[in-house]
Amino acid sequence: MYPSRPHIPSVDSVIRVDIKPELLTWARERAGFGTDALAHRFPKLAAWEQGTVMPTLKQVEDFAKATHTPVGFLFLQEPPVEEIPIPDFRTIRNTAILRPSPDLLDMIYVCQQRQEWYRDFARSERASPPSFVGSASLSSSVESTAGIMRHALGFDLEQRRQIPTWSDALRLFIGQADEAGIMVMCSGVVLNNNTRRLDPEEFRGFALSDSHAPLVFINGADTKAAQMFTLAHELAHIWLGQSAVSDAQASLVPDHQVERWCNNVAAELLVPLAVLKQEYDRSVNLRASLDRLARRFKVSTLVILRRIHDAGGLTREEFWHEYEKELKRLLAISKKSGGNFWLTQASRVSKRFARALVVSTLEGQTVHRDAFRMLGFAKLETFQKLGRSLGVMA
Numbered sequence: 001m002y003p004s005r006p007h008i009p010s011v012d013s014v015i016r017v018d019i020k021p022e023l024l025t026w027a028r029e030r031a032g033f034g035t036d037a038l039a040h041r042f043p044k045l046a047a048w049e050q051g052t053v054m055p056t057l058k059q060v061e062d063f064a065k066a067t068h069t070p071v072g073f074l075f076l077q078e079p080p081v082e083e084i085p086i087p088d089f090r091t092i093r094n095t096a097i098l099r100p101s102p103d104l105l106d107m108i109y110v111c112q113q114r115q116e117w118y119r120d121f122a123r124s125e126r127a128s129p130p131s132f133v134g135s136a137s138l139s140s141s142v143e144s145t146a147g148i149m150r151h152a153l154g155f156d157l158e159q160r161r162q163i164p165t166w167s168d169a170l171r172l173f174i175g176q177a178d179e180a181g182i183m184v185m186c187s188g189v190v191l192n193n194n195t196r197r198l199d200p201e202e203f204r205g206f207a208l209s210d211s212h213a214p215l216v217f218i219n220g221a222d223t224k225a226a227q228m229f230t231l232a233h234e235l236a237h238i239w240l241g242q243s244a245v246s247d248a249q250a251s252l253v254p255d256h257q258v259e260r261w262c263n264n265v266a267a268e269l270l271v272p273l274a275v276l277k278q279e280y281d282r283s284v285n286l287r288a289s290l291d292r293l294a295r296r297f298k299v300s301t302l303v304i305l306r307r308i309h310d311a312g313g314l315t316r317e318e319f320w321h322e323y324e325k326e327l328k329r330l331l332a333i334s335k336k337s338g339g340n341f342w343l344t345q346a347s348r349v350s351k352r353f354a355r356a357l358v359v360s361t362l363e364g365q366t367v368h369r370d371a372f373r374m375l376g377f378a379k380l381e382t383f384q385k386l387g388r389s390l391g392v393m394a
Contacts, residue, residue, distance in 0.1 A: 016054040019074055024063065025049050026079035031067040031102055041066060068102035068196070084108065089259045090203055090247040103190050103198055108245070111185060111208060111217050114353055114374050117366075118183060119213040121356050124365075129212045130181035134241025138261050146268035149239060153180055157275065160298050166224040169298035173231055174347065182214045182238060183350040184231065188221035191376030192348075197221055205230040206245035207237035214238045220348070223330070225300030232266035239265075249302075271297045271307045282313055286322065301326055345386055349375060358387040 024045070028038065038045055042063060047053035055063065064071040073080055084100050085108060122129070132152055136145050149155070153176045163169045174184045190196035200222040208215040216234040218227050226249075233248035242258055248266065271293075279293060289308075290301040297304070305326060309319040346354050357374065360366040361383075368380070377383050387393030 015057055017057050017060055017075075018054060019048070019060060020077065021049050021051040023074050023076060023079055024055075027064070027067045027069040027074060030069065030082075030099065033067065038063075038066060068106065084245055085112070086206065086208065086243040086245060087258075089244050089256050101199070101202055103196055104203055104245070106190050107187075107198065107217060108206065110191065110374070110376075111206075111215055114185075114349065115183070115208050115210055115213045115215045117370075117374060118215075118353055118356060119210060121360060122212045127212070130214060132180075133209060133211050133214050133238055136236075136239040136241075138240070138257055142261070142264045142268050143272075145236070145239060146265050146272065149235060149265070149269055153177060153235075155269070157272070157297070161296055163298060166228065166298055170224050170228055170231070171347075173228065175351075177216065177231070177235060178350060178352045181352075182216060182235070183353045184216045184218065185348060185350045185353070186218040186220045186227065187348040188219065192345075193376070200226070203245050204248050205234045207234040207243055209238055209241045209243045215350075223300065225294070225298075225303070228270065228299055229266055229303055232269045233262050236262035236265040236269075267303065267307060267310070270299050271303060273307065273310055276304075276307050277311050280308060280311060280313060290326070301330070345375075346390060351390065354386060355390050355392055358383070358390060358392050362387070362393070 028035070028045075028049075035046055035049070042048070042055075042059065044053050044055070045063075048055050060074055061071055063069075064074055082100060082105065084105070088100075132148075136148075150157075153173075155173070155176060160169055160172075163172065174186065177184045188198055190198065198219050198221045200219050203219060204222055204226065205216065205218045208217075216231065216238065218230050218234070220227065222230065230246075230248045233246060237244055237246070237258075240258065240262070244258065246259060246262070248263065276293070276297075279296065280289060290304050293304045294301045302323065305314070305319060305323055308314050309316070314322065349357075354375070357366065357371050361368060361371040368383070372378065372383065375383070375386070377386075384393060
């Protein structure tokens with residue numbers, strides 16, 4: 001009987017690499033982790049960051065994966081300065097946000113890849129580009145632009161009044177944009193990784209303008225009512241032909257002219273001021289009016305507060321007092337999650353994009369590997385089920 005062979009460690013597991021300690025600290029902080037959060041996976045992390053112990057190559061690769069950092073970054077001489085690849089109009093207390101999270105960066109990058117693929121697909125199909133992309137300007141009337149958008153999207157205020165829930169209204173709104181030629185992707189996580197939840201406090205959405213493949217991304221971790229305003233705001237960006245990442249909130253009057261215009265158009269699209277003035281009764285209790293008008297227009301009560309203020313129903317001081325009170329109430333309401341995975345999956349990548357990608361893959365124009373990467377899939381079965389849910393596979 002032959003003796004058992006001794007275990008020989010792989011080269012990667014024993015060779016230690018000279019990593020700048022400050023790069024490990026940068027990667028951890030970039031991902032939003034404290035040392036304690038990673039201590040169970042990397043017991044010697046503190047020593048690595050102090051430079052008293054060097055990690056192995058395998059440990060560096062695992063650390064890069066855990067912190068969502070490109071492994072090559074950890075071998076640089078100093079931390080890189082990462083910039084969002086599109087205009088960034090987000091602010092906190094009127095101060096620009098300097099460091100984007102890896103979650104935001106990864107979502108923008110994957111959406112850019114999807115957009116590039118769809119642009120090539122649309123051109124190969126000789127599809128007519130949407131005429132409305134870049135058709136507006138900052139000098140365009142807010143009221144007329146909102147009216148043009150409602151017409152192009154088939155956005156019917158009376159139809160929305162009859163819709164029972166905000167989720168149904170949002171689904172219809174997304175479908176209308178999709179039908180008009182805009183890819184709308186809505187997800188609360190990076191790809192399908194439920195451990196990487198997107199933070200609405202960091203961003204609420206972004207727009208990637210393109211003549212053939214306009215794309216809007218909505219942070220699905222936000223409330224349905226808030227997503228409604230974000231979608232309207234990002235669609236205004238598409239009409240401007242202006243890509244940007246935004247912190248779309250109806251209460252804000254942004255310093256940046258583009259954001260201010262898009263906020264005003266979004267509010268007018270969802271809640272036309274002339275209609276609100278007809279519907280709002282000052283003699284009725286404000287709480288009751290907020291709830292009734294929010295149901296009528298299928299927007300958040302915060303949007304209704306802003307429009308009541310715009311209509312002269314609240315002074316600026318009254319508006320901010322009621323806004324803070326309403327915001328506190330809404331934050332105390334727990335959000336529900338769940339739903340049909342396949343309906344959710346299609347909305348995460350947009351039905352327009354998913355349908356085109358599945359068909360192109362089945363026809364052999366796109367390799368499965370690339371399709372899986374853009375969808376965030378690992379299994380053929382998952383891909384096939386998505387195709388069946390979209391009605392393009394038997």
